[in-house]
Amino acid sequence: MKKIMNPIKQNGSMEIRKMYYVLVYDIASAKRLPKALKICRKFLYWIQNSVFEGELTKSQYLDIKMQLLKVINKKEDSVIFFAIRNPQVVDKVILGKEKNEISNFI
């Protein structure tokens, strides 16, 4: 795995490029579910039942992916990452209840 050696600078010219991710999972076992939830919460914001979003560096993305691959059953579970290079082209529209109001998406 490629290691990013520079620290992440917020709003700096040396800023490591981040991408926006929307992650959805479908975990078939009640035993594996809390493990997957815990990993996703470490890296991303929970926005709805089994849906997360947030910014990740390449290194963080590889990290969450590796951690999830250790936990899920590849024959039964499914995790989808939507990786958005330019979050300005995405609008989020919510109907009904906003489950989690803490969100940094756009």
Add this chain to the structure above:
Amino acid sequence: MKKIMNPIKQNGSMEIRKMYYVLVYDIASAKRLPKALKICRKFLYWIQNSVFEGELTKSQYLDIKMQLLKVINKKEDSVIFFAIRNPQVVDKVILGKEKNEISNFI
């Protein structure tokens, strides 16, 4: 609601602009769930438990939104649309089982 009068032409210069949508829902009632599922399946591709994707014209988007608003309980349920103006900036990565292999995303 604005009506689009021209027919949709595939790959034509007069093509009505479509956007890509990822829709996720969290429906709290087992009674409302099949109704929401049916509406989403009419317009989009089901890709995972409670996750759909596909292209919609503005008119179709307003239509699915209106139909879902009639069915959901706004205090208990949640529907999120991620509207992506330029689907070329989105990559989809799947870990584990691909629940639905029929997909026109990207």
